[in-house]
Amino acid sequence: MTAKVPPKSSGGLTRSQVMARVKSTDTAPEMTVRRALHAAGLRYRLHLKNLPGRPDVVLSSRRVALFVHGCFWHSHAGCRRARMPSTRQDYWGPKLARNQERDFTNEHALRNAGWNVLVVWECQTKDAEIMHRTVQSIFELPIQNALRSRKHRCGSSR
Numbered sequence: 001m002t003a004k005v006p007p008k009s010s011g012g013l014t015r016s017q018v019m020a021r022v023k024s025t026d027t028a029p030e031m032t033v034r035r036a037l038h039a040a041g042l043r044y045r046l047h048l049k050n051l052p053g054r055p056d057v058v059l060s061s062r063r064v065a066l067f068v069h070g071c072f073w074h075s076h077a078g079c080r081r082a083r084m085p086s087t088r089q090d091y092w093g094p095k096l097a098r099n100q101e102r103d104f105t106n107e108h109a110l111r112n113a114g115w116n117v118l119v120v121w122e123c124q125t126k127d128a129e130i131m132h133r134t135v136q137s138i139f140e141l142p143i144q145n146a147l148r149s150r151k152h153r154c155g156s157s158r
């Protein structure tokens with residue numbers, strides 16, 4: 001496996017090339033999100049296997065599970081990148097529906113366990129304004145006490 005980040009545009013890829021990318025973890029959209037979080041001073045962990053759906057980014061201190069979803073694979077509603085292929089629709093239809101169902105189940109399980117679930121769509125990672133708003137929305141969430149006392153205590157009482 002190479003660590004190369006694929007080129008920004010996926011327009012030139014064949015379907016099988018796109019498919020080969022689906023399981024990869026360090027995709028360009030993911031890297032964009034991580035960079036934005038890092039630049040804002042937020043610390044995170046990646047791909048926590050013990051959480052439903054294995055969220056791409058986890059910010060434990062704000063109890064945020066963040067997914068960076070490919071528009072095609074996760075059927076971004078109304079997005080041109082999520083257009084159904086013109087061939088083999090009997091294959092893609094059920095496959096994409098299953099993905100969507102899995103996303104729904106995972107997000108539901110995470111929310112039930114007290115997580116704030118954020119989804120950043122692939123197409124949104126190209127929009128600086130949306131990225132900015134996403135990062136800001138994380139700052140508006142309360143810091144979890146247990147972690148705050150351990151990590152961010154400046155004026156400690158002892």
Ligand SMILES: [Zn+2]
Binds near residue numbers: 071
């Ligand atoms: Zn999209």
